[in-house]
Amino acid sequence: MRLCVTGGAGYIGSVVAQTLVDEGHDVTIVDNLSTGHEAAIPKGCRFVKGDIRDERTVIKALSQGIEAVLHFAALSVVADSVERPLDYFDNNAGGTLRILQAMKQCDIDRIIFSSSAAVYGDPDRLPIEETAPCCPTSPYGHSKLFVERMLRSCQAWGLRFASLRYFNAGGSTGVHGEHHDPESHLIPIVLDVALGKRKQFSIFGGDYDTEDGTCVRDYIHVHDLAVAHVLAIDAVSKGFSGILNLGSDKAFTVLEVVKTVQRVTGREVAHHIGPRRPGDPQALLASSKLAQRTLGWVKTCSSLEEIVRSAYKWRLEHPRGYSR
Numbered sequence: 001m002r003l004c005v006t007g008g009a010g011y012i013g014s015v016v017a018q019t020l021v022d023e024g025h026d027v028t029i030v031d032n033l034s035t036g037h038e039a040a041i042p043k044g045c046r047f048v049k050g051d052i053r054d055e056r057t058v059i060k061a062l063s064q065g066i067e068a069v070l071h072f073a074a075l076s077v078v079a080d081s082v083e084r085p086l087d088y089f090d091n092n093a094g095g096t097l098r099i100l101q102a103m104k105q106c107d108i109d110r111i112i113f114s115s116s117a118a119v120y121g122d123p124d125r126l127p128i129e130e131t132a133p134c135c136p137t138s139p140y141g142h143s144k145l146f147v148e149r150m151l152r153s154c155q156a157w158g159l160r161f162a163s164l165r166y167f168n169a170g171g172s173t174g175v176h177g178e179h180h181d182p183e184s185h186l187i188p189i190v191l192d193v194a195l196g197k198r199k200q201f202s203i204f205g206g207d208y209d210t211e212d213g214t215c216v217r218d219y220i221h222v223h224d225l226a227v228a229h230v231l232a233i234d235a236v237s238k239g240f241s242g243i244l245n246l247g248s249d250k251a252f253t254v255l256e257v258v259k260t261v262q263r264v265t266g267r268e269v270a271h272h273i274g275p276r277r278p279g280d281p282q283a284l285l286a287s288s289k290l291a292q293r294t295l296g297w298v299k300t301c302s303s304l305e306e307i308v309r310s311a312y313k314w315r316l317e318h319p320r321g322y323s324r
Ligand code: UFG
Pocket: 076, 077, 078, 079, 116, 117, 118, 166, 167, 168, 169, 184, 185, 186, 187, 189, 201, 202, 203, 204, 205, 215, 216, 217, 254, 277, 280, 284
């Protein structure tokens, strides 16, 4: 198929784009490189450099017989969104509005959207099913939820969508890995401490109502996420529209992640308990049963051990990430 991947120079977008190219799809990437890396763009993709809020850029990317859009381009850091909410609404909600308008204009009626577990906020019950109430605790979560509502409304003109609510993406495929600047995500930060690139790190809160007082998250390997996207294109093409959780369905505290990194790397990780981070929910754990049933999705590498091991290998092989 002819597919457009927005945000295809980013962490998850580049892995999905590579998977699509490997499967024989014709892929156009649109990315403004504000957080992504040109070096992450898979070989064989057409690249339109520009911003999704810019109509000319989006029309240029979509006017070449594109049949479906995979939409990753977004600002995605929970705590950052608390500091600059308008940027998140502008990029994430405003940018998606521009894409949907262009899709309608170009007669493209299928979209796979990068949503997030952040839409749930602090859930009443774990594991979280797609029917759980959505009460985001951050502007980032609100921006993703707003887009989901836009997608539903656009079914009126024939749009079909899969909104994939990712839990915490991690790991590397060997070729592609996680490189944010500055880095704010737990696994790469803890690996940097293990590798001596940082002296120590702060655990954001030790007084949560969890097993050891630190936040609980569900870590899902980026390769397994990519597989779900390929299946989702097929499902949407056959008439599916809806929301699916993508997680490993296993929960780990921050301290358990630290211990896993220590075990995998064989190195100590210096850390201290600091204050809570604004916008952080206490605990997130997926039920991905619906995605497994709907898509036939089978996870093959989402144990925390495998996620950390592959991320560690990538960091050893790419000490400067995508920077030259
Ligand atoms: N954490 C620390 N210290 C750090 C960094 C993180 O204690 O230096 C903790 C956080 O408080 C949180 C956990 O580690 O409890 C994971 O934090 P990340 O920053 O790695 O990820 P988030 O859970 O904040 O968010 C990620 C994605 C979001 C997505 C969310 C879904 O960045 O885009 O997962 O669960 F919405």
